[in-house]
Amino acid sequence: MRMRSNLFWALKKLQSISAISRIDHLNHRSSIQSAIATASLSIFRSFSAETQPQLSTDLIKVMEQRLLAIEHRSVCLENIINQPEASPTEYSRANKELRKLRGSMELINELRTKQKEIEGLKSLMAECPEDKDMLDMANDELGQAIDEEKRLQSLLLKSLLPKDDADERGCILEVRAGTGGEEASLFAMDIFKMYERYSQTKGWKFEVVDVTESDLRGYKEASAAISGTDVYGKLKFESGIHRVQRVPVTEKSGRIHTSAVSVAILPQADQVDVQLKNEDLRIDTYRSGGSGGQHANTTNSAVRVTHIPSGMTVSIQDERSQHMNKAKALKVLCAKLYEIERSRIHMSRSKLRSEQIGSGDRSERIRTYNFPQGRVTDHRVGITHHAIDDMMQGENLDIFIDALLLQQEMDAIASFSSTH
Amino acid sequence: MKISVIRTYSCNTFPIFHKPKTQSLSLCTRFRRPICSSSLKPKTPLFLRPPNYSATLSDLKKWHDWAKTFSSSIGSSFVDSDNGPDPSLLCRELNWLIEDSLEDHSLIPQLGIQDYSTNVRLRVDIDELYSLWKQRIEERKPFQYIVGCEHWRDLVLSVEEGVFIPRPETELLIDSVSDVVSNNEELRKGLWVDLGTGSGAIAIGIGRILESRGRVIAIDLNPLAASVASFNVQRYGLQNVIEIRQGSWFEPLKDIEIEEKLSGVISNPPYIPSDDIPGLQAEVRTHEPRLALDGGLDGMDDLLYLCNRTASLLKPGGFFAFETNGKKQCKFLVDCLENDNAGSFCNLKIVSDFAGIPRFVTGFHQ
Incomplete structure (x- = not known):
């Protein structure tokens, strides 16, 4: 199928082909597929800078309508501003909207100039078909101008696609051992460390928030705060069930076990984002009895924060002061409340949107790590990577992430052209 | 005077505790040394x-x-x-x-x-x-x-044997000061006193909240504590905000005119009843300075003394907060402030710590 080969081609550009052995398309995403198909797109896009994106004529038509609407709106707003009788509120409202459109308008103006240039060159070539030198020169310039037009169109398209404001934020990573007992806990630890190393390679700050160890020193639960640029945007697709197939260290007979770990990625938020009031919080310590204060000298400064309206609690114990434990607990709580609010908004959006990847469905099995076969497969993009050890060292995770980002963009384009 | 009665009583009944209870006025004069002259060098954490x-x-x-x-x-x-x-x-x-x-x-x-x-x-x-x-x-x-250190709030404070280790509960005193100055610039700009500063925790906590608009004087009787507190103040670059003075309670302030001048008085004085000392956790009983723990027979000696003095030192609208041993002491103190110092204070509050124990008494001067 065309879609598949396009995705495949784009991925080839992203990383060396040798790493990827299999691309098969997503059966469970047939709705999106058909949405894309009905829009009859031939999307030929990639994130890498050196490739020139190719937008389909249909898509360009859809976009052109949007651009005309923006230009029209911009003119209207200019008129309001230039009207002496406009009220101060009208004026400032118009001014504000105009400022929002400015980025797009600059690109549109550039595009229009380029399009005029193309027209000019075309008519020049039509006027003097005999002058070969002239034709060659004009043709060269035309080629360049068309490339430039495409570049501007692709930039404009990107600016028109819906954006998740949370993408730029840091995130809270939560890893939880699922089915599979001790082996699941050991794998939860491996996964947690994979993200720690991946964050290091990205130059992000990885702060362990809390770890609950299992008997064999695996992680029953672990969380971390990851900060840096576009952390959430890159990691959001990691939410879901990660399945592992391997012979556990605890297994004597050499039988392969299957266990699962769940990963949640939440965008970081602060008290202002979630409008958290102090009255809504109850903070307590669960230190064992006694009079406390000067009576006790303990390094245990664990804190539990309860959000009274929702009943949600977060406990943190690994920091060395109560104050810092509390600060961390609040950070996690805010991220969780923010996520609840986001998913509430998300649910109220169109069906199509909620079916896209990254919708945060944490019960979805997204990836399988098969150690005996040395492979990792992402079930959403159907890509298998054959160097599992590198993957666990936090390398090459980008193979999946870039593919998922590409998928997201294709989905967005599909919904862009089907809804406008 | 109430305070002296209690003091005499406790000293007479518990002769076994020989280390002089130096917070009492008569004794502390004997112990008074010039400001921070000690050559004690704090250990590096x-x-x-x-x-x-x-x-x-x-x-x-x-x-x-x-x-x-x-x-x-x-x-x-x-x-x-x-x-x-x-x-x-x-x-x-x-x-x-x-x-x-x-x-x-x-x-x-x-x-x-x-x-x-x-x-x-x-x-x-x-x-x-x-x-x-x-x-x-x-x-x-x-x-x-x-x-050689204690992580307290967002600070890492140097501590060593002989200096009281700040407790997590006490972190909340700083939050109460923060709440008070957040909407009262007048208090933020004023002079604050931390009595019995130990490692300097409360003073440094307050000093950072005042944002170099106000000043803090931190006092401790123990010369080692005073020198450790100085070390910590310097580590946080707050020398211009916080001054450490060595001596007993308000004594080292004699050279300044402080009657009705102070913006705030904050203290975590010794409040453990003497009888409870032998039953304390070994870390506390055998290693931490008794001077910072033992509050006399009912643990109220120093708290009562501080409360009584505070009434005349706070300026109108000035704030005070004291840490106590719990519910009983809180109630007693509030009672005392309402009756013995009738009309001096308003907005008296008992604030609980995160374990739910009534821990602090706070209020304002009328």
Whole structure:
């Protein structure tokens, strides 16, 4: 199928082909597929800078309508501003909207100039078909101008696609051992460390928030705060069930076990984002009895924060002061409340949107790590990577992430052209 | 005067406690020294020492394994005997000891994984690590004295044997000051006093909240505490905001006109009833300075003295907050402030700590 080969081609550009052995398309995403198909797109896009994106004529038509609407709106707003009788509120409202459109308008103006240039060159070539030198020169310039037009169109398209404001934020990573007992806990630890190393390679700050160890020193639960640029945007697709197939260290007979770990990625938020009031919080310590204060000298400064309206609690114990434990607990709580609010908004959006990847469905099995076969497969993009050890060292995770980002963009384009 | 009666009573009935209860006015004059003249040099906390030692990762792991086994061997005996630490808490402390000793923290996750022959740089000799952990378990030496610091709020304060270790509960005193000055610029700009500052925790906490608009004078009778507090103040670059004075309670302020001048008086004075001292957790009983703990027969000696004096020193609208031993002392203090100092204070509040124990009495001068 065309879609598949396009995705495949784009991925080839992203990383060396040798790493990827299999691309098969997503059966469970047939709705999106058909949405894309009905829009009859031939999307030929990639994130890498050196490739020139190719937008389909249909898509360009859809976009052109949007651009005309923006230009029209911009003119209207200019008129309001230039009207002496406009009220101060009208004026400032118009001014504000105009400022929002400015980025797009600059690109549109550039595009229009380029399009005029193309027209000019075309008519020049039509006027003097005999002058070969002239034709060659004009043709060269035309080629360049068309490339430039495409570049501007692709930039404009990107600016028109819906954006998740949370993408730029840091995130809270939560890893939880699922089915599979001790082996699941050991794998939860491996996964947690994979993200720690991946964050290091990205130059992000990885702060362990809390770890609950299992008997064999695996992680029953672990969380971390990851900060840096576009952390959430890159990691959001990691939410879901990660399945592992391997012979556990605890297994004597050499039988392969299957266990699962769940990963949640939440965008970081602060008290202002979630409008958290102090009255809504109850903070307590669960230190064992006694009079406390000067009576006790303990390094245990664990804190539990309860959000009274929702009943949600977060406990943190690994920091060395109560104050810092509390600060961390609040950070996690805010991220969780923010996520609840986001998913509430998300649910109220169109069906199509909620079916896209990254919708945060944490019960979805997204990836399988098969150690005996040395492979990792992402079930959403159907890509298998054959160097599992590198993957666990936090390398090459980008193979999946870039593919998922590409998928997201294709989905967005599909919904862009089907809804406008 | 109420205070002197209690004082005499406690001294007479408990002659066994020979260390002079120096907070009493008559005694403290004897102990008064000129401001911070002490030549006591504070010890450098472990995490600030140069990484002059080295050991292989395998030797460090060997020590770590030994220390973990040692810690586990105590079982619940400390908890049972005096509500002391359990093995899981000790093992967490052990991780922090490694954190403070090791120059390169990124090696911590590798401890026990690979490349045992790698040399690591340490701030303390590996033999010393054995001896330190023995002191922690066998002598019940507080962990904070082992590493020479206490993490308190967002601060890391130097502490050493002889200086009271600030408690997590006390962190809340700073929040109460923060709430008060956040909408009262007048108080923020004024003079604040931290009585019995110890390591300087409260003073530094307040100093950072005042944002160099106000000033803090921190007082401690114990010359070692005063010098450790000075060290901590300097480490946070607050010399221009906080002044450390050595002496008893308000005594070192004699040279300043402070009657009805202070913006705030904050204190965590000794409040443990003398009878409770022998039953305290070993870390506290045998290692922390009794001067900072023993509040006399009912633990109220110093609290009552401070409350009575505070009435005449706070300016109108001035704020005070005191830490107490719990519900009984809080109630007693509020009672006292309402009756004995009738009309001096308003907005009296009992504030609980995070364990739900009524811990602080706060209020404003009329």
